[in-house]
Amino acid sequence: MLDNERVYLTLPQPCPACGEPNDGHYRTTNHGGAPDPGDASVCAYCLTVGIFSEEGGIRLPTRAEAAELAVDAEVQRAVRISRMWRSVLRDVPRWDWP
Numbered sequence: 001m002l003d004n005e006r007v008y009l010t011l012p013q014p015c016p017a018c019g020e021p022n023d024g025h026y027r028t029t030n031h032g033g034a035p036d037p038g039d040a041s042v043c044a045y046c047l048t049v050g051i052f053s054e055e056g057g058i059r060l061p062t063r064a065e066a067a068e069l070a071v072d073a074e075v076q077r078a079v080r081i082s083r084m085w086r087s088v089l090r091d092v093p094r095w096d097w098p
């Protein structure tokens, strides 16, 4: 189930894989507050796991980071939650999204 305290909203950040804007991010760390550079973000459209960059956007992970993300339980949980929401929202026109 979605834990609202783990959702962090930002200005729309384009996904580095598909280019779609993501403005809601499921926190995979417990530090609270804004995501730190290096924190993961799952694209709600294509489920690519990106990394918050030092410059404030989201970038693709390096090979080493991707290997770590693949076995990180919290990141994989965020991917499952994002997949569930994507299936719920798939048929909703974007202009009707909350």
Ligand SMILES: [Zn+2]
Residues within 6 Å of the ligand: 015, 016, 017, 018, 019, 020, 043, 044, 045, 046, 047, 048
């Ligand atoms: Zn994407």
